[in-house]
Amino acid sequence: MQLMEYFNKQPRLGVISTSSKDGQVDCAVYGSPQMIDEKTVIVARARGRTFANLVENPHAVFLIMEPGAGVLDWKGIRVYLKMLEYADSGPKLEAYKSQMARIVGEQAAGMIAVLATFEVTEVRPLIDFGQGWEKAI
Numbered sequence: 132m133q134l135m136e137y138f139n140k141q142p143r144l145g146v147i148s149t150s151s152k153d154g155q156v157d158c159a160v161y162g163s164p165q166m167i168d169e170k171t172v173i174v175a176r177a178r179g180r181t182f183a184n185l186v187e188n189p190h191a192v193f194l195i196m197e198p199g200a201g202v203l204d205w206k207g208i209r210v211y212l213k214m215l216e217y218a219d220s221g222p223k224l225e226a227y228k229s230q231m232a233r234i235v236g237e238q239a240a241g242m243i244a245v246l247a248t249f250e251v252t253e254v255r256p257l258i259d260f261g262q263g264w265e266k267a268i
Contacts, residue, residue, distance in 0.1 A: 134254060134264070138166040138195065138210065145195040147174070149184035157184055164193055172212055172249040175227060178219075182245055189214035191249070196257060207257030208264050212249035219245045 148158040163175045172193070176182055185191060191214070196207040218224040224246045232240035254264045 134208075135166045135169055137208065138164075138172070143195060143197075145193050147181060148192045148194070149181050150188050150190070151184045152187040155184070157181055161193070166251075170251050172210070172251060173227075174247045174249065175231065175243045176245050176247065177242055178244045182217075182247075185214050185217075185247065190252075194257070203258065205257060209255045209257065210251055211253035211255070213252050215248050215250050217245050217247040 142162075144160055144162050145164065146158050147161050147164070148156065150156050157180045159179070159181050161174065161176070164172055165174075166172050181191075191212045193210045193212060194207065195210070196205060199205040224243070227246050228240045228243050231243060256264050
């Protein structure tokens with residue numbers, strides 16, 4: 132399976148981890164991250180701790196997990212990201228919110244305050260025994 136196909140597979144939830152400039156860590160469950168090409172991820176979000184951390188420190192990790200019979204059978208990946216830009220107003224954000232309103236409804240789309248664009252900097256397996264991420268999914 133290709134990274135982009137795995138990353139965008141639905142339904143799925145993942146955890147995004149961020150850190151402020153002084154090292155205060157946050158992690159939050161997100162379903163919205165979407166890989167739009169092999170090096171680019173977009174994430175829609177509210178204005179919360181995750182976004183505040185990203186403004187101070189643009190680095191994050193998005194973790195996707197799939198349960199298995201035992202811990203060693205779990206599948207998943209850790210996608211390391213760097214925020215390149217964000218839109219908290221303007222046509223890019225409004226176009227995305229309009230698209231999401233058709234998919235998830237007006238109320239859910241109305242909660243989106245920021246659309247962030249990230250570069251994928253590294254991909255690692257969920258459990259790393261020296262294998263490549265391709266064997267982890």
